[in-house]
Amino acid sequence: MSANLAGAHYPVAVVGGGQAGLSVSYCLRERGIEHVVIEANRVGHEWRERRWDTFCLVTPNWQCRLPGFPYSGPDPDGFMARDEIVRYLEDYVSFFAPPLVEGVTVTRLRRAVTGTFELSTTAGDLTADQVVVAAGPYHTPSIPRMAERLPSEVTQLHSSRYRSPDRLPAGAVLVVGTGQSGCQIAEDLHLAGRQVHLAVGGAPRVARFYRGRDCVAWLDDMGHYAKGIDAFADADAVRMRVNHYVTGRGGGRDIDLRAFARDGMRLYGRLTGIDGTALEFADDLKGNLDHADAVAEGIKDAIDAHIDAHGIRAPAEPRYVPVWEPSEQPHDRDLRQAGITSVIWSTGFTRDHRWMEIPAFDGRGYPMHWRGATGCPGLYFLGLPWQYSWGSGRFEAVGRDAEFLAGHIDAARRLADVCGALTGAPASLASALPVG
Numbered sequence: 001m002s003a004n005l006a007g008a009h010y011p012v013a014v015v016g017g018g019q020a021g022l023s024v025s026y027c028l029r030e031r032g033i034e035h036v037v038i039e040a041n042r043v044g045h046e047w048r049e050r051r052w053d054t055f056c057l058v059t060p061n062w063q064c065r066l067p068g069f070p071y072s073g074p075d076p077d078g079f080m081a082r083d084e085i086v087r088y089l090e091d092y093v094s095f096f097a098p099p100l101v102e103g104v105t106v107t108r109l110r111r112a113v114t115g116t117f118e119l120s121t122t123a124g125d126l127t128a129d130q131v132v133v134a135a136g137p138y139h140t141p142s143i144p145r146m147a148e149r150l151p152s153e154v155t156q157l158h159s160s161r162y163r164s165p166d167r168l169p170a171g172a173v174l175v176v177g178t179g180q181s182g183c184q185i186a187e188d189l190h191l192a193g194r195q196v197h198l199a200v201g202g203a204p205r206v207a208r209f210y211r212g213r214d215c216v217a218w219l220d221d222m223g224h225y226a227k228g229i230d231a232f233a234d235a236d237a238v239r240m241r242v243n244h245y246v247t248g249r250g251g252g253r254d255i256d257l258r259a260f261a262r263d264g265m266r267l268y269g270r271l272t273g274i275d276g277t278a279l280e281f282a283d284d285l286k287g288n289l290d291h292a293d294a295v296a297e298g299i300k301d302a303i304d305a306h307i308d309a310h311g312i313r314a315p316a317e318p319r320y321v322p323v324w325e326p327s328e329q330p331h332d333r334d335l336r337q338a339g340i341t342s343v344i345w346s347t348g349f350t351r352d353h354r355w356m357e358i359p360a361f362d363g364r365g366y367p368m369h370w371r372g373a374t375g376c377p378g379l380y381f382l383g384l385p386w387q388y389s390w391g392s393g394r395f396e397a398v399g400r401d402a403e404f405l406a407g408h409i410d411a412a413r414r415l416a417d418v419c420g421a422l423t424g425a426p427a428s429l430a431s432a433l434p435v436g
């Protein structure tokens, strides 16, 4: 599609051409709704540019169910590697040829009094009756301010910039954070023979397999991925939950930090301070390891109960026995003495919606929405973690959310047509009517 958008008007503009933007584009096309998808980079950018070389999905391939294009490769129970994920998205584009403009950034979004959305872009200004913001959930690398106090000779980078062990200077590596990225990067370095020091946080873990199946498959059967956010009394807290750590590497396996420690990795509690070359850690290593195991074992309890309740034949499996216990809780470590030459901040991301000049956010900057539809009529979000269900921010359920929003957008347009016919109001104003 032409990259000159100046003066164009679309019934719907989709901002972002990742899996979320493409999914809603497919659903809009199915309904015959004209639209444009504006992507700042290239399709697959996030996976292509912000994941390490050995990255692979944590969720099994069968959960990749983009609308009209579910995973159909030879390994549904496997875990696509980074380049295969990029190819899956590129193949999706070839499959339905969305009206996609790549290399164009939306720099400002406003809503005129007529209800029309005004989008400023690097390829000119355009307008739209409705807008879907599918700009991803992970915008700005979040690095604690204490990073500024690291000695200048230490190489430091955020997990989104880590690629492989051999691109780091020789020496030991401190990985800060044990969410999905931190655990997998620590494993990557450990397997490459690097001395790893790992600051362990409070993330839970899940076993990869239990009683003959992937735990994700059991949890799917048990309805965990279908459960909507409105079924939780503490929806806000659920949205803030950290994902369980586990890996899809090598066909899928547990990430057992205790086993890493037994094999030479140095574990600490949370990193709480940096003073010169001295690193300070909280007293929570044992508690964090115990918590992660308790969550993993609790999930197994739930699977056992499900198996019993439904009379399912599944092989018995012995429970996890900790293979290592911290004998002491190291509170500090000298960087130089430990030979640490690089630090990888696996400390997550924050959102950046400053380009949206629309009051659609709560006091913490989180979009106010129900299933992606905001209080600003005609404005939608797609791809937020827990937008509606556990799989919302992932391949598993982004398609379901896209389908829901496309229906909403379609209904708003139909209503606009009726109102326009009755009152003569322009489509932009009429399609701004809220739909139930």
Ligand SMILES: Cc1cc2nc3c(=O)[nH]c(=O)nc-3n(C[C@H](O)[C@H](O)[C@H](O)COP(=O)(O)OP(=O)(O)OC[C@H]3O[C@@H](n4cnc5c(N)ncnc54)[C@H](O)[C@@H]3O)c2cc1C
Residues within 6 Å of the ligand: 015, 016, 017, 018, 019, 020, 021, 038, 039, 040, 041, 042, 043, 044, 045, 046, 047, 056, 057, 058, 059, 104, 105, 106, 107, 134, 135, 136, 137, 138, 180, 181, 355, 382, 383, 384, 393, 394, 395, 396
């Ligand atoms: C380390 C990590 C591991 C993950 N593992 C899994 C997994 O195993 N399984 C799984 O299902 N999910 C996983 N996810 C979650 C999720 O699938 C990805 O984050 C995915 O990239 C989200 O897709 P998206 O389309 O919502 O957003 P993104 O992929 O971030 O796409 C958004 C797009 O919008 C574009 N954009 C942003 N702002 C603008 C703008 N102003 N104008 C124009 N374009 C813009 C960006 O260039 C980008 O291409 C993981 C995420 C991370 C970070």
